[in-house]
Amino acid sequence: MARPAKSDTEKRRVTSVRLSPVEHDALLSRASVSGLSLSEYLRLAGLHRPLPATVRAPVVAGASFELVEQLRRVGVNLNQLTRLSHIDAVHHAELASTLDDLRGVLALLMPPAGAGDTEH
Structure with missing residues (x-):
């Protein structure tokens, strides 16, 4: 059985952001340390929502x-x-x-x- 279609309010839009390689690596690192994908990290940070505590142990x-x-x-x-x-x-x-x-x-x-x- 197919998954139900998402409503218009649940659908996500793609937004491009231009980053230098250094900026991209820094954001990717922060997302990784938080245990999030880059998309989820940017979404939470951009919406001023709390980010999870560091998930990975040293x-x-x-x-x-x-x-x-x-x-x-x-x-x-x-x-x-x-x-x-x-x-x-x-x-x-x-x-x-x-x-x-x-x-x-x-x-x-x-x-x-x-x-x-x-x-x-």
């Missing part, structure tokens, strides 16, 4: 903001390279190597799932 308890921010930037760059690779249908060896390096760093920083759990 990578490691006590990790510096600078470390987390640098890892986020590496992730953004890796995502951009991956998108370009998919558009060009070309697999770059540097991309695979960078991904392996990043996985190694994350393995050092993030404890395995359940590592902090203790059974009593």
